[in-house]
Amino acid sequence: MSDGQERAWEDLGPRYVIDTPRDVAELSILPGSTIDPASVWGRSAPLIVEIGSGQGHAIVHAASSRPDADFLAIEVFRAGIARTMLDAERAGADNLRLVEANAPEVLDHLLPAASVSELWVFFPDPWHKKKHTKRRLVTPEFAAVAALALKDGGMLRLATDWEDYALQMRSVLHAADDFEPAFEGEWAPRFDGRVLTAFERKGARVGRDIRDLAYRRRPRT
Template sequence: MSDAQDRAWEELSGRYLLPVERDAASTSVLPGSTVDPGAVFGRVAPLVVEIGSGQGHAIVHAAGAQPEVDFLAVEVFRAGLARTMLDADRAGVHNLRLVEANAPEVLEHLLPEGSVDEIWVFFPDPWHKAKHNKRRLIAPAFVPQVARALRDGGVLRLATDWEDYALQMRDVLSDADVFAADFEPDFEGEWAPRFAGRTMTAFERKGLAKGREIRDLAYRRLPRG
């Protein structure tokens, strides 16, 4: 990390970073170590979780624009988390927390069942080489994890600039009987309209500059039982 990021980690992590009980790995979450979002944020409010928040541009912008909503950034790269804390502090954002952990374990263990209103996965690593496709996050094993964390009626929002990954995302979620497509009623495309709450980031600009189309998807969590 840069000197500024090191200082941010030292000075701001106590305010923004959630302490996590670990299992075997350094970014794991110990089963049973669930957090209470109400206690974490000091209030009861809608909760949005961004998986793979990177340097935090999208979630810091969203948290600043919606102070009535609580936001949780999930990322494994410490430099990105440090940058997120720096930007959040500069923006005076108080409704944001960060967790340094593997996303599937956060969804499965750290967050209470049905506690999340929206989960965002924007421009996840496409693992574009065919031999690496199996490493992609949006796969059948991801469905029960995200379905567990979302409340009934909660929304999963996805975006990618890789067409084959977008197709995979759509196939995976279309096969899931706990989700239904949540496109706007008057929108007739194959994909969801661009999510207005997603600020333009470097990832999106890079994809557009290379001539790649950005594809959004949105799915609503169906009622349990």
């Protein structure tokens, strides 16, 4: 990290970053470490979670635009978390918290079941080489932990600029019993709550189509 990011981690980390007990791996979450969102955010409000928040452009904009909701950014790269905290402080986004951990473990162990109103997965690593596609986030196993964390009627929103990954996402989630499509036709309309980032503009500039998907968590029986 840069010197500024190191200072941000030291100065802003206690305010923004949720301290999580670890399991064996560095970015793991110890089972049984579930938080109480009302205690963490100091209120009861809709909770919106972004997986792979990067440098935080989308979630800082969303958090500062929606003071009525609480936001959690999940990211594994510390430099991105530091940049997010700097921007959050400048934007006055006091309703944003961050966690440095693997996303499936956050959904499975850290967040209470049925606590999330919306779950965002915007432009996850496509692992576009054939030998690496098994590392992609959106799998049937991910659909199961996402369904666990989402409230009944909660939304799972996804976007990618890689066509084959978009097709994989759609195939996985169409087959998931806990979800139903919240769109008609092949793809969902662009989610207007997603700010246009430099990353998205770059993908469009090189000719990659941006594809959105949206799924609603079915009621539990």
